Amino acid sequence: MKNVTLVLEDGTKFRGKSFGYDSPVAGEVVFNTAMMGYPESLTDPSYAGQLMVLTYPLVGNYGVPPFTVENNGIATFMESDKIYASAIIVADYSEMYSHWNAVESLADWLKREHVPGITGIDTRELTKVLREHGVMMGKILFDDEPDNIPTADYEGVNFVDKVSCKEIIRYNEGAGKKVVLVDCGVKNNIIRCLLNRGVEVIRVPWNYDYTDMDFDGLFLANGPGDPDMCEDAVNIIRKQMSLSTKPICGICMGNQLLAKAGGATIYKLKYGHRSHNQPVRMVGTTNCYVTSQNHGYAVDASTLGKDWEELFVNMNDGSNEGIRHKTNPWFSSQFHPEACSGPVDTEFMFDKFVDALK
Numbered sequence: 482m483k484n485v486t487l488v489l490e491d492g493t494k495f496r497g498k499s500f501g502y503d504s505p506v507a508g509e510v511v512f513n514t515a516m517m518g519y520p521e522s523l524t525d526p527s528y529a530g531q532l533m534v535l536t537y538p539l540v541g542n543y544g545v546p547p548f549t550v551e552n553n554g555i556a557t558f559m560e561s562d563k564i565y566a567s568a569i570i571v572a573d574y575s576e577m578y579s580h581w582n583a584v585e586s587l588a589d590w591l592k593r594e595h596v597p598g599i600t601g602i603d604t605r606e607l608t609k610v611l612r613e614h615g616v617m618m619g620k621i622l623f624d625d626e627p628d629n630i631p632t633a634d635y636e637g638v639n640f641v642d643k644v645s646c647k648e649i650i651r652y653n654e655g656a657g658k659k660v661v662l663v664d665c666g667v668k669n670n671i672i673r674c675l676l677n678r679g680v681e682v683i684r685v686p687w688n689y690d691y692t693d694m695d696f697d698g699l700f701l702a703n704g705p706g707d708p709d710m711c712e713d714a715v716n717i718i719r720k721q722m723s724l725s726t727k728p729i730c731g732i733c734m735g736n737q738l739l740a741k742a743g744g745a746t747i748y749k750l751k752y753g754h755r756s757h758n759q760p761v762r763m764v765g766t767t768n769c770y771v772t773s774q775n776h777g778y779a780v781d782a783s784t785l786g787k788d789w790e791e792l793f794v795n796m797n798d799g800s801n802e803g804i805r806h807k808t809n810p811w812f813s814s815q816f817h818p819e820a821c822s823g824p825v826d827t828e829f830m831f832d833k834f835v836d837a838l839k
């Protein structure tokens with residue numbers, strides 16, 4: 482295992498060892514406090530451009546599931562077709578793995594996909610640094626390649642354009658109600674959750690103008706990077722809202738784009754929400770749900786237009802976790818009701834959307 486140093490933007494250094502693909506890399510350093518789910522998180526396109534720190538200390542012990550694909554073309558166990566995170570940073574990589582569904586080790590998978598992974602890092606201390614200072618860029622440098630210094634940008638990059646599909650993909654054709662799914666970097670479980678409810682899904686590129694297509698409802702997916710980079714998508718949503726009251730539902734980036742289309746502004750959180758235990762309260766009720774999350778930006782609820790209101794708030798920091806239109810069936814969540822990985826308490830969001838199509 483080669484010796485590496487993780488260097489943060491503020492100069493803080495952590496020494497560790499490479500267990501994945503041996504190559505220096507730079508990106509935004511973000512921490513995730515979930516206790517499991519590394520295959521799903523690594524393949525979540527919303528992690529594009531980021532070095533993913535896992536605070537749970539033992540990682541790799543259940544290996545990696547196979548890349549089998551269902552009849553509908555969706556991977557059975559992964560959230561997309563490849564690893565999107567730029568690297569994974571762990572405290573204690575477990576070479577030994579055991580799981581009924583494991584076909585290879587995390588190290589072998591990372592090497593095959595050319596993604597660096599480093600171990601021996603005090604990820605809890607690293608997380609404290611990120612929480613104190615706020616999110617930072619970082620670099621993984623290899624001792625034996627002192628002149629190989631990688632560079633990367635995060636803010637100002639349109640990651641959605643990099644990860645979105647380039648052509649329309651149809652699922653469950655002729656099934657009944659038709660849902661246009663705007664692919665900002667969609668996780669497979671959003672598609673699975675829609676298909677399980679018997680609708681046809683028409684997946685379109687993030688900047689595709691679907692407004693004159695034949696469809697019954699609009700679904701806005703998750704995606705990487707800064708939502709302010711996605712003005713094209715926002716303008717098309719706004720056009721759709723001016724043409725009809727067809728149901729609209731959004732998740733994560735989808736919540737941010739719907740809010741922007743409704744006139745709100747977005748800000749960057751000091752450090753994001755990435756875990757499986759984010760408590761959110763449904764506004765106007767005492768119902769609290771435990772949710773799966775992965776985001777670094779948030780909707781400034783004080784800027785919502787007069788026709789909109791908050792639907793969910795985060796019980797840790799009071800930030801916005803969802804919005805709804807006061808009269809039309811347009812609503813969204815900042816958290817991930819499709820989870821995968823994470824708790825499935827809020828899958829009712831899909832039921833509400835599919836019910837609204839009828």
Ligand SMILES: NC(=O)CC[C@H](N)C(=O)O
Pocket residue numbers: 527702703704705706707708732733734735775776777778779
């Ligand atoms: N998972 C997502 O859709 C994330 C949305 C956006 N990229 C953020 O970080 O806030």
